[in-house]
Amino acid sequence: MKVKVLFVYPHDWIGKIIDAAEGPGEDVCHTGIFMLDALLEATSAGFIKSPVDTYRNCKTKIVAVDVPDIDDAELEAKRLLNTPYGWTSCVNGGIHDITGYQIPGDGEVTVNCSEVVCRILRAGGLDILPGVYADGVTPADLFRALTVI
Numbered sequence: 001m002k003v004k005v006l007f008v009y010p011h012d013w014i015g016k017i018i019d020a021a022e023g024p025g026e027d028v029c030h031t032g033i034f035m036l037d038a039l040l041e042a043t044s045a046g047f048i049k050s051p052v053d054t055y056r057n058c059k060t061k062i063v064a065v066d067v068p069d070i071d072d073a074e075l076e077a078k079r080l081l082n083t084p085y086g087w088t089s090c091v092n093g094g095i096h097d098i099t100g101y102q103i104p105g106d107g108e109v110t111v112n113c114s115e116v117v118c119r120i121l122r123a124g125g126l127d128i129l130p131g132v133y134a135d136g137v138t139p140a141d142l143f144r145a146l147t148v149i
Helices: 013-022 070-080 087-099 113-123 139-148
Strands: 002-008 030-035 038-043 046-050 060-066
Touching (some): 002 113, 002 139, 030 113, 038 113, 087 139, 113 139
Antiparallel strands (some): 002 060, 038 046
């Protein structure tokens, strides 16, 4: 089943910091996934359901992805709802992008935007960014991986 993944370009100070860490050029700085009749995204409030039109005034891209096992993906999404936001994972992703080294995160104790989308897609049967800790995946990593599939 096709699932839409939303990617948002920098539009606030946090996005600009993430974009700067990802390297030269304008990369996406936030991601979410359309499931369960909402936009599921990790924000400073944690992993939440947001209205589907939350980013209507921002520069975005949507990538449709074929998820082999949508039921398992939705179960993972439901299980992760209300998980607190993990700023450390953002740092882990930046370190991985800049140096190529991975630092194990805290697993699912906290999540960031690209980590949670990666976890949901993996639960749905996509072998996305194999060998990379989910909490070390940045929005730009995820965008590049999904646009190659």
